[in-house]
Amino acid sequence: MEIWQRIFKKEQLTNYLNSDKQLVRTLSAKDLIALGIGAVIGTGIFILPGTVAATKAGPAIIISFALAALVCGLAAMAYAELSSAMPIAGSAYSYGNVLYGEVIGWILGWALILEYLLAVAAVSTGWSAYFADLVSPLFKTPTVLSGAYNPTQGTYVNIVAVLIVLVISWLLSFGLSTSKRVQNVMVLVKIAIIILFIVVGLFYIKSNNLHPFIPKRVNGAFGVKGILEGTSLVFFAFLGFDAVSASAAEVKNPKKAMPRGIIGTLLIATILYMLVGFVLTGMVHYTDLNVPDPVAFALSRVGQNWASLIVTIGALAGMFTMMVTMIYSGSRLVYSIGRDGLLPKWLGTVDKTTKQPRNALIVVTIVIATLGGMVPLDKLTELVNMGTLLAFTFVSFGILIVRKRDDIENTGYRMPGFPILPVLSGAFSIFMITQLQKATLITALIWFIIGLVVYMTYGLKHSRLNQADK
Template sequence: MSLLARAFKRESVDNYLSADSHMSRVLTTRDLISLGVGTVIGTGIFILPGHEAADHAGPAVAIAFLIAAIFSGLSGMAFAEFSAAMPVAGSAYSYGGAIYGEIIGWLLGWSLIVEYFLAVSAIATGFSAYLGNLLAIFGIHIPKYLSAGPMEGGIVNLFAVLIILFVAAILSRGLNTSKKVENGAVVIKIAILILFIVGGSFFIKTSNYVPFYPKEFHSGLGGLNGIWAATASIIFAFLGFDTIAAHAAEVKNPQKTMAKGIVGTVIISALLYTLFSIVLTGIVNYKKLGVDDPAAFALQVVHQTQFSIVITIGALIGMFTAVLALIYASSRLTYSFGRDGLLPRSLGKISPGSHLPVNALILAVVVEVIFAGLIPLSTLASLINAGTLTAFAFINFGILILRRRKDLAHDGFKVPGYPIVPFIAGMISLFFITQLSAETLKMFGIWLLLGIIWYFSYGIKHSKLS
């Protein structure tokens, strides 16, 4: 067998199912929605609406969130069908290995490393910024050398490191403890968001909505490049729903539960994001919203300082739940690599007592702590969308192949409107990739090249397929 033919050899789904059989299937629809909303309603809702309104779309940022939600819903259905046909750990990595061949699966997994690992670090960095602002209200100021990494003139972002370690301690106690903490925190977070949407609506000035889509953002075909650029950036906010697929090996009745969890997450998140953006841009003129804590800032502008403290606490809870869900997903992804031999096989071991991939969890946390403690948020966030959209494209187009595979026939959820809907969603993924900056695409290209080098120097030799 030639090297190229070996690289494109497909993995057996039965092998995945056998390897994952030691993991406990305990997650319900409610747990999946909690994990999904816990991830999606994180840094994105508390930071992105302000920046994207100020930089790209004005009050029309609400439209950008709605478009991102619709696109995410289409891609979410593709993930739901794959998880029904292949209820295994690894998300797009495992699906790609079974549909396209091992090297494509590896590169999708390599892309997901960017999405999951950097997202944890980016959200932890955002958590640190919000916590610093909250402490400053009470007169406690954290010195620069403990609130920023070397690239920003400090030594280490201490709070970003501590929140990751705290979450890791919770996850190490087992799945039941983790899901109880996540479920409770998500309820509190949603309650605070609803409080902002309802309470903030009394301070809306309709003049702030005029113009709804400012002329300075009109460019490109139909003058809509501002909205498209905002939508491409906002995809980062919806990355949580695809992490649900990473838990398919631990879900009860995945043929039905996965679809409900993913679609439920998208609907709830779309509603909250759109309403939040409408209220935010109604309270304060979009030109003033280019700050990292726009909701708290907006409430301070209308002299609701005490309320802004509540929103800041809600943001901290939101980012905490996102970090928990993403570390959970990133450890399962790392486990999948070890399970298949593409990374050292010790990472693919399940602890007999806790039924957790402990080695994979430790490695994921170490890497995420290093990124969060030393690298700025802007550098982290720029690569996340590229990894996410690449996975979306391959999974949407993969539905066209999945339906033709007789050995993967299933009675679970299927994407409606086949083959038109998955094809359109795949093309939209490619379109949004073109909307990313040239620098981001260059950095992502270098990352993929490193992945190819690792695969041919280590992975292909140690893979179980060999």
């Protein structure tokens, strides 16, 4: 078989469905929304709004969130259809293998590895900052253990970021039943605390903080272009609904539960993001919000230290649930790639006792803990958006393909507005990629080149599809 035919050979959906029978279907639509909100809200509300408002969009950050939600909403509908039609582990990676061919699936998987691992690593450093604020009256982490590797500043490892990743992975190692209960409770607590911030903050909004609503463009920031740049950055805040699709192989009645979980997550998150963005920039002038913990900072600034303490606890809970979702999803992604032989096959095994991909979880944990403990936050976030947007693009256009496949029956959710909305979703995602910084695009290109080298030298040789042809 020619090399071109080999790398574009498509996996059969039935093979994935049979392989994933080792995993136990225990998740409901409610659990999926908890997973999604646990990821989405934990990241965006407590870390990004301040820095993006201060450096890109000003008070118009709420427009950035609305535009991001619009594009994500289209992509969410596409994910909902594909997860309903193909309830398998691996999310866009597995969809790519079935719809486009193995090499495209690999590229998407390589992009998603970037997304999941860097997202958790970045949030683990945010969690560390909030934790340090919480315990500061009682204890201060030694400087050497308080930040990413930077000898000139006296920091060598962010030990708290490392430890929280290890704790979450330990929790997940017991199986979904345990982590699911913790996740659901924390999500309810987090939403209650977010509502508290909104209610308290409304009394401290100053109209002059919101003017000009769209600051004049200066020094490469703000203006209409700043809103668009902010939009591409706050995609990081919406990470979560796409990760929900990675759990499809462990969902009861996926044809109904998957669409409800994905779309429900995005609707709830969008409403809360816009409200928090408005209140935050109304309380404190956007130029003062470039801090690691903007929500707690804003409340402290207006003298509401009691509320700030509660929000800090909520932030810790929110980021904790985000990391639970993304570590879980990342381990399922690595399991899926190992299952297909594109990474070492021992990563694609399932523990007979816990019914979990234990080896994949261990590897994901080691990588995330290393990144979160050693690499500065500002080196991580934009690359996450590149992985997300690339997956959005292929998933969106995948609707055009799946509708023509007679071997893939979908009696569940179908994206409306076919074929216009899927094409529009893909086009929006491509446009958002063009709004990323050149340094991000260059770094991403290097990452994909490395990925293709790995695929051509290892993956193609060990591929389950390739082995079947011998």
